[in-house]
Amino acid sequence: MQAFCRALELTKPIVVGHSLGAAVAVELARRGLASRIVLLDGDALRSGGPPRVVTEALVKSPFFTTIYRFLLRSPWAVKRILENAYGPNHPPIDIAEVRRWTDPFRAKDARRALEGMAQHGIAGFTRQDLRRIHVPALVVWGANDDVDPVASGRQSARDLRARFVLVPRAGHLSMLVAPNAVARAIVTPR
Numbered sequence: 001m002q003a004f005c006r007a008l009e010l011t012k013p014i015v016v017g018h019s020l021g022a023a024v025a026v027e028l029a030r031r032g033l034a035s036r037i038v039l040l041d042g043d044a045l046r047s048g049g050p051p052r053v054v055t056e057a058l059v060k061s062p063f064f065t066t067i068y069r070f071l072l073r074s075p076w077a078v079k080r081i082l083e084n085a086y087g088p089n090h091p092p093i094d095i096a097e098v099r100r101w102t103d104p105f106r107a108k109d110a111r112r113a114l115e116g117m118a119q120h121g122i123a124g125f126t127r128q129d130l131r132r133i134h135v136p137a138l139v140v141w142g143a144n145d146d147v148d149p150v151a152s153g154r155q156s157a158r159d160l161r162a163r164f165v166l167v168p169r170a171g172h173l174s175m176l177v178a179p180n181a182v183a184r185a186i187v188t189p190r
Contacts, residue, residue, distance in 0.1 A: 001033055016040055016186065018175065023124040029135045036136045038186055041145055041172050043156040046124035068111050072102050087144035087171020130159035137162035140185045142170035
């Protein structure tokens with residue numbers, strides 16, 4: 001991040017982190033590298049992995065590979081996941097849209113990264129950690145987010161002493177469903 005900012009001559013940019021990226025935004029704020037952070041459909045909280053029996057049965061067995069391959073080769077399943085993530089106001093989800101979301105999972109080591117998350121949980125912070133962040137923050141959330149509950153966003157906003165903005169008719173991918181509403185929220189001062 002520091003090299004990227006230097007290359008673009010940015011000094012403490014506003015950092016927007018979507019979903020799992022919310023924890024990245026918080027980490028950059030914690031390191032003093034952001035002037036302001038925006039958590040977009042992500043609460044930045046750490047969550048534990050599945051129970052050990054699930055890890056043993058799924059992740060450390062051929063089942064994980066089978067499920068992974070099935071999802072990459074099943075436009076029907078991916079379409080259902082995307083409809084849920086977009087929320088009720090989703091674009092047409094055709095084969096090109098499915099490929100747009102599945103192609104990154106074909107990259108080298110993508111499966112291994114997902115296995116790590118399944119085994120060890122999602123990296124992030126505790127609520128006490130969020131309370132120690134002292135840069136201006138904003139939390140923006142799709143009103144129809146079925147991936148992460150709206151209540152989680154509201155709680156992270158309270159912990160960060162941040163304004164909370166709910167985006168109507170948007171799901172977890174609020175920046176794609178309602179880009180103007182998300183942009184307005186980010187540029188509107190407290």
